[in-house]
Amino acid sequence: MNQETIIGLSKIEKTLYWIIPPVLGAVLGWFLPVIADWVLTIPIVPFKGPLEFITSLNNFWVSIIAAVIGIVAGLFFSQYIFTEILQVFISDQNVKLLFKEKEEVIEKKDISAVYLENKDLVVLDHKGTELYREQLESKRALAESAFKHHGYKWADEDPFKNEYQRWVADHPDFPSHINTLLLARERALLDNKHEEAKILRKDLAKLGVVIQDEDKRQYVRMVS
Incomplete structure (x- = not known):
C-alpha cells in the first residue's frame, strides 16, 4: 500500500501551536484587571478611559470573561499559523x-x-x-x-544555476512585456512589497521566466 509522507509541522510542533497561544491568551485574560490597574499607574498612558472602566468592574467576572476571550483568540491565532505554514x-x-x-x-x-x-x-x-x-x-x-x-529526483542546488544572467531595465535579451513585468517586480522588491513581488514571480513563471533574487537584484533565465 502506498504510504503518504507529510512534511511541514511535526506532531510535537502542532501540539505546541494548539496549546501555547490559547494558554497565553487565558493567562493574559485572567490577569487583565491586574494589568489594567498597573498600567494606570504610568503617568502617560493611552486608552486610559477603557482601562479605568475595566478596573471599575468586578475583577472576578472580568478575569473569567477575558480568559475565555483569550482562549478563543489563541485558538484562532493557532489556526492562522497553520494556514501560513506550507x-x-x-x-x-x-x-x-x-x-x-x-x-x-x-x-x-x-x-x-x-x-x-x-x-x-x-x-x-x-x-x-x-x-x-x-x-x-x-x-x-x-x-x-x-x-x-518516493522516487523523486532531489537536487542539491538549482540544476540551471549557470544559466542565469543579471537583469537590467530594457534588457535586450528579453521581450518588452517580460522586461515590463521584471521592472514592476524590481520596484516591488525595492519597496519591500514582498507579496506583490511573489505574485509577479508566479506570473513570470507562467511565461517561462525563472528568477533568482540576490540582495534585491534579479537574476533571470528564460525557458525555451
Missing part, C-alpha cells in the same frame, strides 16, 4: 502542496527535480520551468529524505 503531502503518484488554504497538486510524471533554495522549496518540470516555489519550514535533510523515498 504542508507537503508526498506520494508515489503526486505531490500535494497546501498553503494558505490553497491546495496545488503536481503529478510525479511532470516533475524533473526538487530542491531547496535558501528556505524555498522549488519544483521544476522537464523543461526547467518553475512549477512551484514556497518557503518550507522543515529541515533540508527531512525534505530530501521524503522526496527520495
